[in-house]
Each structure stands twice: as structure tokens, then as C-alpha cells.
Amino acid sequence: MSKYWSEFVTRLDPYTPGEQPAINNLTKLNTNENPYPPSPAVMDAMRDAVNDDLRLYPPPNADQFKQTLAEYFQLTPAQVFVGNGSDEVLAHVFNGLFRQPQSILFPDISYSFYPVYCGLYSIEYNKVPLADDFSLDLNDYRQANGGIIFPNPNAPTGRLVSLPAIEALLQANRNSVVVVDEAYIDFAEEGASAVSLIDQYDNLLVVQTLSKSRALAGLRIGYALGSAQLIEGLERIKNSFNSYPLGHVQLAAAVASFTDRDYFNAMRVQVIDSREVLVGKLERLGFAVLPSAANFVFVRHPEHDGAVLAQALREKNIIIRHFKSPRIDQFLRISVGTPQQNQQLVDALDEIISV
Amino acid sequence: MSKYWSEFVTRLDPYTPGEQPAINNLTKLNTNENPYPPSPAVMDAMRDAVNDDLRLYPPPNADQFKQTLAEYFQLTPAQVFVGNGSDEVLAHVFNGLFRQPQSILFPDISYSFYPVYCGLYSIEYNKVPLADDFSLDLNDYRQANGGIIFPNPNAPTGRLVSLPAIEALLQANRNSVVVVDEAYIDFAEEGASAVSLIDQYDNLLVVQTLSKSRALAGLRIGYALGSAQLIEGLERIKNSFNSYPLGHVQLAAAVASFTDRDYFNAMRVQVIDSREVLVGKLERLGFAVLPSAANFVFVRHPEHDGAVLAQALREKNIIIRHFKSPRIDQFLRISVGTPQQNQQLVDALDEIISV
Numbered sequence: 001m002s003k004y005w006s007e008f009v010t011r012l013d014p015y016t017p018g019e020q021p022a023i024n025n026l027t028k029l030n031t032n033e034n035p036y037p038p039s040p041a042v043m044d045a046m047r048d049a050v051n052d053d054l055r056l057y058p059p060p061n062a063d064q065f066k067q068t069l070a071e072y073f074q075l076t077p078a079q080v081f082v083g084n085g086s087d088e089v090l091a092h093v094f095n096g097l098f099r100q101p102q103s104i105l106f107p108d109i110s111y112s113f114y115p116v117y118c119g120l121y122s123i124e125y126n127k128v129p130l131a132d133d134f135s136l137d138l139n140d141y142r143q144a145n146g147g148i149i150f151p152n153p154n155a156p157t158g159r160l161v162s163l164p165a166i167e168a169l170l171q172a173n174r175n176s177v178v179v180v181d182e183a184y185i186d187f188a189e190e191g192a193s194a195v196s197l198i199d200q201y202d203n204l205l206v207v208q209t210l211s212k213s214r215a216l217a218g219l220r221i222g223y224a225l226g227s228a229q230l231i232e233g234l235e236r237i238k239n240s241f242n243s244y245p246l247g248h249v250q251l252a253a254a255v256a257s258f259t260d261r262d263y264f265n266a267m268r269v270q271v272i273d274s275r276e277v278l279v280g281k282l283e284r285l286g287f288a289v290l291p292s293a294a295n296f297v298f299v300r301h302p303e304h305d306g307a308v309l310a311q312a313l314r315e316k317n318i319i320i321r322h323f324k325s326p327r328i329d330q331f332l333r334i335s336v337g338t339p340q341q342n343q344q345l346v347d348a349l350d351e352i353i354s355v
Numbered sequence: 356m357s358k359y360w361s362e363f364v365t366r367l368d369p370y371t372p373g374e375q376p377a378i379n380n381l382t383k384l385n386t387n388e389n390p391y392p393p394s395p396a397v398m399d400a401m402r403d404a405v406n407d408d409l410r411l412y413p414p415p416n417a418d419q420f421k422q423t424l425a426e427y428f429q430l431t432p433a434q435v436f437v438g439n440g441s442d443e444v445l446a447h448v449f450n451g452l453f454r455q456p457q458s459i460l461f462p463d464i465s466y467s468f469y470p471v472y473c474g475l476y477s478i479e480y481n482k483v484p485l486a487d488d489f490s491l492d493l494n495d496y497r498q499a500n501g502g503i504i505f506p507n508p509n510a511p512t513g514r515l516v517s518l519p520a521i522e523a524l525l526q527a528n529r530n531s532v533v534v535v536d537e538a539y540i541d542f543a544e545e546g547a548s549a550v551s552l553i554d555q556y557d558n559l560l561v562v563q564t565l566s567k568s569r570a571l572a573g574l575r576i577g578y579a580l581g582s583a584q585l586i587e588g589l590e591r592i593k594n595s596f597n598s599y600p601l602g603h604v605q606l607a608a609a610v611a612s613f614t615d616r617d618y619f620n621a622m623r624v625q626v627i628d629s630r631e632v633l634v635g636k637l638e639r640l641g642f643a644v645l646p647s648a649a650n651f652v653f654v655r656h657p658e659h660d661g662a663v664l665a666q667a668l669r670e671k672n673i674i675i676r677h678f679k680s681p682r683i684d685q686f687l688r689i690s691v692g693t694p695q696q697n698q699q700l701v702d703a704l705d706e707i708i709s710v
Contacts, residue, residue, distance in 0.1 A: 001584075002585065002587070003530075004532045004584065004585060005451060005452060005588040005591075006451055006452060006453065006454035006455065006588075007454065008454070009451050009588050009591050009592065012592070013595075014591055014595045015594055015598055017412070017415045017598040017599070018412075020414050022414075028411075033410050033411050033412065035410075036410065037406075037407035037410055038407075038409050038410060043405055043406075046405045046604070047405050050398055050401045051392075052392035052393075053573060054392070054393050054570070054571055055388050055389045055390075055391065055392055055393060055570040055571070055573065056375065056386075056388050057373075057375055057388065057566070057573060058572075058573050058575075059377075060375065084439050084597065084600060085597055085599060085600075087596070087597040087599070088596070088597045091596045091597060095475075096360060097360060097361060099363070100362075116594075116595050117595070119595060120450075120592070120595040120596060175358075176359070177359045202359075211412070215409070215410040216410070217410060218408060218409040218410065218411050218412060218602050218603040218604075219602045219604065220413070220439075220601075220602045229359065230359060232357070233357055233359065233361075235369075236360075236367045236369055237364065237367070237475070239369030239370055239471075240367050240368075240369045240471050240472070240474060240475040241442070241443070241446045241472075241475060242439065242442040242443045242446060242575075243370055244372070244440060244575055245575070246575075247574045247575045248574070249401070249573075249604050250602070
């Protein structure tokens, strides 16, 4: 710590991202990246964007990307906000919409960045416990609040909340913002996204990312969709923070990604199919697997300690994510890889638990 | 405004960036971009970074880029902070170092984002007036303060403060952070940067950018250099905001830019030489030109109104920056272009004032 820091900095408890180790021959199933590369059309668009115009500032309002998203989701550009990864978008959401007199609500087991944002912006929060089966019951959120946020599918559980349940919450909760963090929604069943409710509920904000289903974690692009008044609040924050959060190369890739629908769908379906195969194999090894609508599975073995399994996998050059947190310290969060990677994982676990 | 916004959002007065119009045949001298493209080595590095690894998150601590900067500036990686453009770096500086019981200080005529950050983070500030000749006298900053920030060279004036004057301030001001915002320092004389003072003054932070002298405004890369304790404070903020502010392509370009020193120096010298030629021509047209150590000049004509000149240039497809602000509304801020662009500007002004 330092006498030169702002007073609250000492108290911050920063987020710990999953490792990005520079080790060859690693089977990396720890940060829910897509096992497939971005679309060739995205790669071409990026290479085209590597030109002399990089000397110029990018369009501060990202107009073309917003227009592309608006058309894709059948919204207007005024209902679209974009940022440098959905983590930046979420940071602006917490600052611009969640600094309220009442506490905000989110699940006790959820994206562990939420309490970190609360620390950064001095926001009070209450954690709402998931049920014993780790399902999220939105009826539990019908209480006084300054805002509600939950991932859907939830992370790290992978469990999905149904669209009717979300709409019921929105009907009951009109006085604060409800944010549905849909980082993994493209791996859920069709029609699961809350985007279809935006025109009816002006307090609904949906946050999505290009890091998972669009295989662009390395580029940092996220966005939020909601009523024009919510988006305007976020724009006021963004324009007080950084006029140009997205550069030319990011913007070119983003537009191309939403244009190449065939590749996106093929990749998405392949990951979903691989997940179902992986779930079956893990269950045959005796693992309990939570129902997943994401590109990862959350599993535990009744006879093997979670931390021990994670360490044993690491010794076989396979990394998955293990959280030393209450309620979930017996679980492993395993990203869905290619069929080959998934088989490596299954074989390794089979060896480990057979000893 | 909206009942769903955090209370302070309504009061924000966001920054207005210079226009990025999509007009062909425009002579664009309004946002201090480099008139030359990035180094071919930077372009190659970016194209190489457009590969399948984009599906993976980038290194959250940007280790290789930090190592490159540390070697370049003869510092350690722990003395280096990096971000998504120097605007993001500055935002974290204001939040992490400037939220203090006492007001911070900056010049009355300066980068107009500073008061915007103060609005975002509820920071009190006092503007210290420049002298009548728009020079910045750091003796004026020897007063109680919660922090000091000034651009050097200053923007939009272009005037430079000497290194001995900065060191004298640092000796007199040990209890708060002094930030020297060196966005344009590479266009000043050699040895003007305050980086050489970092090892002696643990309250000194120097902020630089790749947007100007390195011709990468379109990529969004900035950094701060200072004592390890100041950098740690910024890292705590960054890791509570966005774990991965820089993507693979940005990082590859950044490293390559600091590696190709010859191209950088040639481009830098060319802009400086063009500036001196431009100053001579503008003076011959009767303009008063402030002494500039940046890649722009700040000029006024004793017989022609600033706003009228700006509009007349626009009608000739030349855009420069005019601020409707007290003390400087008779000035034009003109970015140094290529020799050809500068001649277009001079010819256009000659025509306008000869009518």
C-alpha cells in the first residue's frame, strides 16, 4: 500500500482471472475459451484492417458495429452499447446503473467479478443463495433492491434460467435495473436469450460477449442491449472514461463475426454436441454433472476430492478451473474442448480415479 | 435522464472527441494523429497476430509488452502499467491516485478530459491559470493539493515545461502524486521527458501513448511509468475493472513499435521538421504561433476571428480544431500533416485572409 493511493484502493480485492500459461502441449480447459478458431471471414476482415488507417482514431461511437448488432437483434442502434470486452461493459453497468441507495442482488455462486466491481464503486450487495441443486430461483429476488444481476446460463454452474421465469421477475421488479449476463447464452437452447424482452421492459439490460461463442477472447469485445435510456446512461459513463474503447481491428472483426452466420452456427452446434458427449462420458465415470447450457460443465465426483483431482489433471498437463470457495470446492469447472481434448480429459480422469 | 441511472450520471459532462468524419478528400488536421502510417514491422507483427490464438484470452499482465517498455526506458516491469489507450490509463490514475481529501490541480487551459474524469470520480479540482503568453509556471502549483497533473508539452497550446522546472516542483511537492501527461513528448527536444526522474521521485507518474508519435491511434494503447508503489495502485484498479484491457493484436503491435527504433525516429524527426516549416509559413501570413514542442501548432490571426477561419477552412475540406472556450476562442489548433497537407492548409489560409 502507499500514502499516494486513493483511500479505497487498499481495500480492493481484485478479480483473479484463470491462468494463461505459456506451456506447450497443454490441454487448456480452464477459461471457457472456444476450442475452434474465429471464422475465416473474421480473420480476413482483421487482416484488411491492418492498414495505414491505424494512424487515425477509430469511430468513437462504433456506428457500423452498432448498426450490425441492431440489425442482428432487430433493435435500433440506440439500444446498443459496445465496449472493450464484456468485463468493461459490466464495469460501466455497475458504475452507471448500480450505485443506488439500496443493495444490489446477485447469486452467491456466480461470476466472481461482481463483488469486485462492487468494491471498485462502493456498491452494497446481498448474495442470494442458489438452491441445494445449484439452480437459480428468481422468486428469491422479489425483495427490495437497487438492481439485480445474474449470468444466464450461470457461471460456474452452467445452469439455465427459463425465459418465462425472467419475464415474471421483470413484471414484479419495475423499479430497478435487471441485468442478464448472457456470456454463454449461444450454447443454450434457441430462444433462451432475454433479448426478445427488451422492447417490453425498459429496465432490462442484456450483456453479451464475443469471447466465447465467437471465439474472440483475444480481441476483447463485448456489448449490452437494452432500452435507449439505459444505453444513454452507459454512454455517458463511457464518454467520461475513454472515448474510443474499441480500435479499428476489433471493430472490423466484430462486424465480420455477426455477418458470417453459417460459421458461427456450425461452431456453436459442434460445441453443444461435444458437451453432450462429454457429459455422458463423465457420468459413466461416476461424476455428478450439473445440467449445462454453457460451453463448460460443472462436475464433482462423490469419492474424489475436487482439489486433488484438479492437481492430478495438472500433472498430466490438463488444466481445468477449481474454485476454493464455499459450497463449490468439490467441483471442477471443465471447458468443453475439441472431441480429442475432451477424450484426453476423460482418459486422464479415468486413470486418476482408477488408481 | 432516467430513474434507473446512478445518481451522479445525470450531472456528468462527457468529453467531446475531435470529429472522425467519413468524408473523402478531407485534409484532416483536427485530432493530432500522425500523418505517417505505423512502421511496416508493426504491420507485420499485427498480421502475424491474426491467428487461431485469438480464441484465447490475452496475457492479463501483458508481461512481454511491460518487459519491452522496461528495457526501452531502463526501468523494471514493476514500474510499468499498460492500458487501452492513455485515456483509460488516465481514468485509472484519477480513480486510484486522485480521489483525495484535497483538490487536485491542473492548468485552466489543458486536456479537456481532466475535468471529465473529475466528474466521473467526484474529484474536486482547482484550475491554475496559464500566464498571458500561455506558458505554464510550475511555481503556481506550490500550494496545498491532492495531486497535480499537466500535459507536457501542454495541449492545446503545444508549450513545453523544462525538466529542471519539473524537478523543482517534485522537490517542493512530496506529499501528493505529480502526473506528467507526455502524449506529445516525442515531438519535443531530446531529454525533455520526465521519465529520467522516476527513480528519484516515488510520487512521479509519467503517462505516454502510442497514438501520436507511434501512429497507432486506431489501436488504443497507452502506458504509465512510475514507482512500483504507484503502479501497484493502478494494477489494483485495473484488476477490479477489466483483467485483459489489451488484446493479442494490440500487444503484438506495441512490442514491435518499440523494437523498430529507426522507423520511429525517422517519422518523429520528419514531423518535427515539417512543424518548423509550417510555423514559418504561418508566421509569414501574419499568424501568431505559440512555440510548439508537439505535433500541432496553436495559432491565431490578429485580424481574423478564430471561429470564422475554422469554418472557412471546413468549406475548403480542411478540418482543424477550434475550441469555443474562454481565452482560446481566437485560436486554431492545427495538427502537423505531411508537407503536402501543410501546404494545402497554408494556401487555403492565404486565400481566406486575402479576400
